[in-house]
Amino acid sequence: MRQRAKTLLMVAKKSFQITKKLNKKHPPISKIVRHNDHHFIIMDKAPGIPVQPDQTGDMSLLQLAEIYCKRRVHAVTRLDRPASGLNLFGKTPDDVTYARELAAKGKLEKKYIAIVEGVVEKKKASISNFLFHNTKSKKAEISEEEKEGFKQADLDYEVLAVTDNYSILKIHIGTGRFHQIRAQMAHIGHAIKGDVKYGARRANKDRSIHLLCYSMKFKVKASSKQIKSVATLNLEDALWSLTNEKLHGKESKD
Numbered sequence: 001m002r003q004r005a006k007t008l009l010m011v012a013k014k015s016f017q018i019t020k021k022l023n024k025k026h027p028p029i030s031k032i033v034r035h036n037d038h039h040f041i042i043m044d045k046a047p048g049i050p051v052q053p054d055q056t057g058d059m060s061l062l063q064l065a066e067i068y069c070k071r072r073v074h075a076v077t078r079l080d081r082p083a084s085g086l087n088l089f090g091k092t093p094d095d096v097t098y099a100r101e102l103a104a105k106g107k108l109e110k111k112y113i114a115i116v117e118g119v120v121e122k123k124k125a126s127i128s129n130f131l132f133h134n135t136k137s138k139k140a141e142i143s144e145e146e147k148e149g150f151k152q153a154d155l156d157y158e159v160l161a162v163t164d165n166y167s168i169l170k171i172h173i174g175t176g177r178f179h180q181i182r183a184q185m186a187h188i189g190h191a192i193k194g195d196v197k198y199g200a201r202r203a204n205k206d207r208s209i210h211l212l213c214y215s216m217k218f219k220v221k222a223s224s225k226q227i228k229s230v231a232t233l234n235l236e237d238a239l240w241s242l243t244n245e246k247l248h249g250k251e252s253k254d
Contacts, residue, residue, distance in 0.1 A: 029068045034229040039095045040088060041065050041073060042216060042229045047084045047208030051075055065089050076100060077110070077213075080179065082194070085213030085231040086110070095221075102218050103176065109217040112171040113160075113247075114181055115210035115239050116190035117200060120159050120167040127155045127188065133178040139197065140183035153177045155184050160246040166193060168243050170214075181211060193239070210239065214247070 035042040043061050045051065050060045052075055065073045073089040076099040088108075090096035102108040130150035132141045143150050154174035161168045167190065173180055179198075185191060186198035192211050194204035204210070217228040233240040233247075 029064050032064070033068060034086060034231070035227055036069070037220075037227075039091055039221060040076075040099070040227065041069060041091070042227075043087050043089065044231050045079055045084055045087050047082050047206065050081050051078045051087055061087055062089065076103075077176075079213055080182070080209075080211070082207060082209040083211040083213070084208065084234075085112070085211075086216045086229055087213070088216060098221060099218070106174070107218060109215075110173075110213055111215045112173070112181060113212045113214045113243055114157075114169045114171055114185060115193045115243065116167050116169060116185050117165065117193060118167065118190050119162050120157075120169065120190055123159045125157060127153075127157070127184050129153060129184070129187070131177045131180060131183060140177065140179040142183055142187045151175070151177060153180050153184060155181065161242060163239070163242070166239060168239070168246060182209070212240075 032044045032046070033041065034044050043065055045061050050056070050058060052062050053060045062073065062075055069091065071091065073091055074093065074096045076088040076090050076096050077086075079085060079087050088099060090099055099108060129152075130143045130146055131153040132143070132147070132150045134141050141150075142153075146152075152175060155171060156174070157169045157171045159167055160170055169185075171181055182192055182195055182198045186195070191198050191200040192209050194200055194202075194207075195209040195211070196203045200209075212231055212233070215228070215230050217226055219226055233244045235241045235244060
């Protein structure tokens with residue numbers, strides 16, 4: 001009993017130190033919470049933060065969620081480290097199972113925004129091919145034909161705006177494959193801005209990529225109520241600011 005109390009005290013001290021450190025460089029954890037209830041918490045991830053602890057030892061979004069909730073949580077969705085936006089955590093294994101079952105049925109609705117290089121000619125289109133997760137290169141490989149180890153990947157996009165050098169796309173994926181959006185957009189000649197791993201011309205200064213999980217919607221357990229969350233865009237970035245203008249205009253019509 002005494003050892004347990006000592007352990008809890010050490011965790012509390014560490015959490016306080018982490019929160020204090022975060023507040024110097026980042027907003028309080030509460031500022032990135034987009035939804036929180038008995039079953040789920042949705043966090044708005046900044047680029048560069050890993051969703052789960054990794055070999056770098058950097059503070060992860062999962063750890064921030066656990067500090068905020070004062071309990072263990074489990075990742076349901078996992079954004080790539082250089083991407084940003086909404087990430088869902090369940091508070092029990094049953095909650096995670098429920099959310100993943102929704103996702104498998106297409107009832108966990110996520111919309112992404114990608115700012116890609118070049119002018120995308122087709123204003124609306126679907127992309128369907130096959131992806132393979134190469135664990136050695138840590139990249140997704142694409143085939144137009146079905147092969148062993150490759151899984152089908154489906155993506156729909158709509159062009160929201162175009163500048164001289166970039167196109168802003170709203171994206172929905174019918175499948176959740178490794179690096180799916182990054183690989184499929186690069187495959188059609190429009191790499192995501194900053195994504196040098198998939199052929200972008202140059203990296204962003206902060207090593208981020210312009211890929212955002214913008215919105216998330218799903219049905220609450222045993223209820224008709226819908227949980228809906230929206231990410232916050234970095235308005236100091238000119239392209240994200242333009243995206244914000246286009247989204248607000250678009251949402252008024254949806």
